[in-house]
Amino acid sequence: MNAESQNKKKEYAADISSIKEARIRIRPFIHETPVFSSETINAASGKRLFFKCECFQKGGAFKIRGACNAIYSLDEGEAAKGVVTHSSGNHAAALSLAAKLRGIPAYIVIPENAPKCKVENVIRYGGQIIWSKATIQSRESVAARVMQETGALLIHPYNDGRIISGQGTISLELLEQVPQLDTLIVPISGGGLISGISVAAKAINPAIRIFAAEPKGANDVAMSKAAGKIVTLPETTTIADGLRAFLGDLTWPIVRDLVDDVITVEDTEIIEAMRLCLEILKVVVEPSGAIGLAAVLSDSFKQNPSWKDCNSIGIILSGGNVDLGMLWNSYKK
Incomplete structure (x- = not known):
């Protein structure tokens, strides 16, 4: 690791030590959530997918x-x-x-x-x-x-080292539950979730790939990665109400350095992923939580030759707090 990389690492708001400390601190108050898989969805994706069910977490989300x-x-x-x-x-x-x-x-x-x-x-x-x-x-x-x-x-929703460290405990659990994972796909908004997950996962397995999943109607992270600086949008338009925030000064350096790429999807793809979660996994997932599945099923992911060797993929089902009226309306469309 060169001096520049070491300096960047030191600048992050969380590290593997703070994430391990967070795990001990919060263990009495949270669930260790299960990992689901489905041969039907594996066949549709052409990959082995492992769903970390944070929709079963206390409060219904990570x-x-x-x-x-x-x-x-x-x-x-x-x-x-x-x-x-x-x-x-x-x-x-x-x-x-x-x-x-x-x-x-x-x-x-x-x-x-x-x-x-x-x-x-x-x-x-x-x-x-x-x-x-x-x-x-x-x-x-x-x-x-x-x-x-x-x-x-x-207590900021995501731009806080304590928040980032707490979210990173997902990686500690998931990589114990499924050690063979070579890729993680994580919803992104303000970046607290993916920052913690990336710091922990890359510390455990530096070769693991981290992809952010983002709605096309709120694609500021994809634009930020392309521009090399934080980009904000005048407005966002997406069914994924939890993915409308913008990166913060603590999350951006981690996203910039440790997130390998961003996969953007349409709202229609998110709704279809919600439907699959309900019909096949038998799990109710909110739009923000279903976007990782939408990403791995998208043509942009399947057709990208640089991602063809992503075989064992962890997908974070980040939450299950969905209005049933909205879910019913999505079924009728």
């Missing part, structure tokens, strides 16, 4: 990992002030649940267009909801106001 790591990293004085975040759903619910487990208040800024099922999760876990407009700017300004009024500490 987010509880990072949330618990952040909450239980606080000292008593910090924790007493409570925490605040802004999120469209799964992080909001996870932080509410983690705060409830520790017995501290959670102030949750939620955009007015958040899915109903995810808002209901926040209420179920005791988070105090403060509404914002749908823009990132509104979410951040409302969160700043709440912090000033309450003294609560901000």
